[in-house]
Amino acid sequence: MLQRNPAPSRSMPPRRLRLRVRGVVQGVGFRPFAFGLARRYGLSGFVLNDSEGVLIEVEGGPVEDFRAALRAEAPALARIDAVEAEERPLGHDADFVIAESRGGKAATRIGADAATCPECLRELRDPESRFFGYAFVNCTHCGPRYTITRALPYDRAQTSMAGFAMCPACASDYRDPENRRFHAEPVACPACGPRLSHRIEDIAAALLDGRIVALKGIGGFHLLCDAQNADAIAKLRRRKARDEKPFAVMVGDIATARRFADPTPAEEELLLGAARPVVLVEGRGRLPAGIAAGLSRIGVMLAYAPVHHLLFDELVRRSPTTPVALVATSANPGGEPLAATNEDAERRLATIADLIVTHDRDILVRADDSVMQVVAGAPAFLRRARGFVPEPVDLGSDGPSAIALGADLKNTVCLTRGREAFVSQHVGGLDNAETLRFQRETVEHLCRILAIRPDYAACDLHPDFRSVRLAEDLGLPLVRVQHHVAHVAAVAAEDRLEGALLGLALDGHGYGADGGIWGGELLMLDGCRWRRLGHLATLPLAGGDRAAREPWRMAVGALVAAGRGDLAHEIFAGAPEAARLVAMLEGGMRIAETSSLGRLFDAAAAIAGARMVQTFEGQAAMEFEAIAHEVEADTEGYRIENCVVDFRPLLVRMAEQGLKGAAASSLFHATLIAGLAEWTLATARTERLDRVVLSGGCLANRRLAEGLRARLSAAGIETCLPQAVPAGDGGLSLGQAAFARHVIANDRTQVEEP
Structure with missing residues (x-):
């Protein structure tokens, strides 16, 4: 029951303030927090949720103390963007109350899903608690948010908990402003809430028996197996x-993570955060090679849902002397999106999993695990999804609403509202019907939950991208944004950079403004104006798309282009197809060329004998990075002429000297960093620019990103790396949306009317 507040303070004359709180302030315990503050300061009034966030009116003497504490002591999961204050006439309320929510057009936002908090974890393991062993325990400090929310404001009726009637005990907690479950919309207990389809004991037994388990969690299903069982991993x-x-590996706690990996303090901070992402950390070599063959780092995450904690507790109980680790990978057949519904899991996972574990709380928005690493001491995304979406990027100023459709690889979509840009969870590669449906679902859900019908659409220049077709189908005025411009614009948007800057965009493939295949670009960007200042020397793309899957083709093409077909014959002597390719290229066969840094990495890896054929995107570059160490650069390994940097001399030297493995990788990385930095600094001086943005998928290479940043910063250049979204194509939609807003505001000639 609500209790009457103490009388207002007599030390200050009473005032009444209306406070509009904007940001992530629903579903995080903000109303009971405000209630408690009002009681502390002896204030009357009310607090409520509405479509714009939280509305508070407080009356009494120390209203300014209340306003200051509102920001300083906000709940851990809250994100306050603004507290707007307005003087109001005294109302002479007797109490401070939590009033009913109000609807309307949404201008607030819902928080991201959060890992089980310490209080809920304690109850989960406490035999005296009614939540003991309950796989869905949660409170206002933790649990699902975005993935169970249909619309705003964030009330139970708008979530997938709407069909679960609360028992008297849960209803009492839900109505009690002094309880941490006050208006915790997913609140439930064994008497009234969702249920697992299988017992934890049976799931643990299946895993210890070497079987594969599909487990429904927060944002979708995981496929689990024993991470120390090589046969199970191979299966x-x-x-x-x-x-x-x-594969990613899940462990129960940070102490176990340290048994299998060697995280730095910064990496541990990421592992322990409420988002619980997968974090790339140096492995200790205590897991089978099948987890991450050829790589020095492994992806580790800590248990984040109650069901995970229960499962690890049971596995530890059965094997108390052995540290427990599970492979935890997205439950999807190759290339398809994450399975999220029970029916979907039964249909798509039956041939993969030996046991499918479901529950009856619907996942309304599927979201993969986020994947991160630490670059130059700061968190960096490789995949942004659960735990971070839908936190927006602040663009710094209002503007028209635009929806951007991203790229066809690592797809995300982005919707802007006012000064905020909402980048969706990772969608994936748009090369199958399931993922295309997922992309459309994502567009519809973003527009619905943000209550926005966009004014404009933005997309890539590529004429054949599926994402472009969806943008065209929306029937909105359309802005087409060059791929690498979007990469640079994404970083400029998150850092709110104004004016001209230099952008170094390094990736595997992007459709150029001239119709060519770009991928190592030096650009000038100033709002919606841009120029291509320079690029990497082009290399033959021998075999077209096959060259991206077969690095030896890039190696042969590069060596022939450097006039050293003899070295290609020598290195690939055992491959008749390579000899035929050398002959065709030397015979003058016309072939597409690319300035892609990703393809240069492939060529180097193949010359070094590290990787001839790739089974997934970026494999050669990842394995090549993993074996590098610090060496001096070969200053004669590159040439810079007319703002084109050519690394073919380096490839020739590697081939002539027969460099293989770690020696080749180390020299390649050192020389590449030195050459790119010299090229960038020379261009910055010529263009009189003192800010450089680094972006593109190749910046996932930590050695490259840190090396470039260190050299440029040491030369006095302000150097920006992406942090809010991935450097690769997962961040492209943000750049498209930000660039489109500049076009709309300044130069409508680039807007295509529907």
Whole structure:
């Protein structure tokens, strides 16, 4: 029951303030927090949720103390963007109350899903608690948010908990402003809430028996197996058709993570955060090679849902002397999106999993695990999804609403509202019907939950991208944004950079403004104006798309282009197809060329004998990075002429000297960083620019990103790396949306009317 507040303070004359609180302030315990503050300061009034966030009116003497504490002591999961204050006439309320929510057009936002908090975890393990062993325990400090929310404001009726009637005990908690479950919309207990389809004991037994389990969690299903059982890992790879791409590993706590990996303090901070992403950390070599073959780092995450904690507790109980780790990978057949519904799991996972564990709380928005690493001491995304979406990027100023459709690989979509840009969860590669449906679902849900019908659409220049077709189908005025311009614009948007800057965009493939295949670009960007200042020397793309899957083709093409077909014959002597390719290229066969840094990495890896054929995107570059160490650069390994940097001399030297493995990788990385930095600094001086943005998928290479940043910063250049979204194509939609807003505001000639 609500209790009457103490009388207002007599030390200050009473005032009444209306406070509009904007940001992530629903579903995080903000109303009971405000209630408690009002009681502390002896204030009357009310607090409520509405479509714009939280509305508070407080009356009494110390209203300014209340306003200051509102920001300083906000709940851990809250994100306050603004507290707007307005003087109001005294109302002479007797109490401070929590009033009913108000609807309307949404201008607030819902928070991201959060890992089980310490209080709920304690109750989960406490035999005296009614939540003991309950796989869905949660409170206002933790649990699902975005993935169970249909619309705003964030009330139970708008979530997938709407069909679960609360028992008297849960209803009492839900109505009690002094309880941490006050208006915790997913609140439930064994008497009234969702249920697992299988007992935890049976799931644990299946895993210890070497079986594969599909487990429904927060944003979708995981495929689990014993991470120390090489046969189980091999079986999962075979069934999932995932030959070599690394698997993530889940452990129960940070102490166990340290048994299998060697995280730095910054990496531990990421692991322990409420988002619980997968974090790339140095492995200790204590897991089978099948987890991440050829790589020095492994992806580790801590248990984040109650069901995970229960499962690890049971596994530890059965094997108390052995540290427990599970492979935890997205439950999807190769290339398709994450399975999220029970029916979907039964249909799509039956040939992969030996046991499918479901529950009866619907996942309304599927979201993969986020994947991160630490670059130059700061968090960096490789995949942004659960735990972070839908936190917006602040663009710094209002503007028209635009929806951007991203790229066809690592797809995300982005919707802007006012000064905020909402980048969706990772969608994936748009090369199958399931993922295309997921992309459309994502567009519809973003527009619905933000209550926005966009004014404009933005997309890539590529004429054949599926994402472009969806943008065209929306029937909105359309802005087409060059791929690498969007990469640079994404970083400029998150850092709110104004004016001209230099952008170094390094990736595998992007459709150029001239119709060519770009990928190593030096650009000038100033709002909606841009110029291509320079690029990497082009290399033959021998075999077209096959060259991206078969690095030896890039190596042959590069060596022939450097006039050293003899070296290609020598290195690939055992491959008749390579000899035929050398002959065709030397015979003058016309072939597409690319300035892609990703393809240069492929050529170097193949010359070094590290990787001839790739089974997943970026495999050669990842394995090549993993074996590098610090060496001096070869200053004669590159040439810079007319703002084109040519690394073919480096490839020739590697081939002539027979450099292989770690020696080749180390020299390549050192020389590449030195050459790119010299090229960028020379261009910055010529263009009189003192800010450089680094972006593109190749910046996932930590050695490259840190090396470039260090050299440029040491030369006095302000150097920006992406942090709010991935450097690769997962961040492209943000750049498209930001660039489109500049076009709309300044130069409508680039807008195509529907």
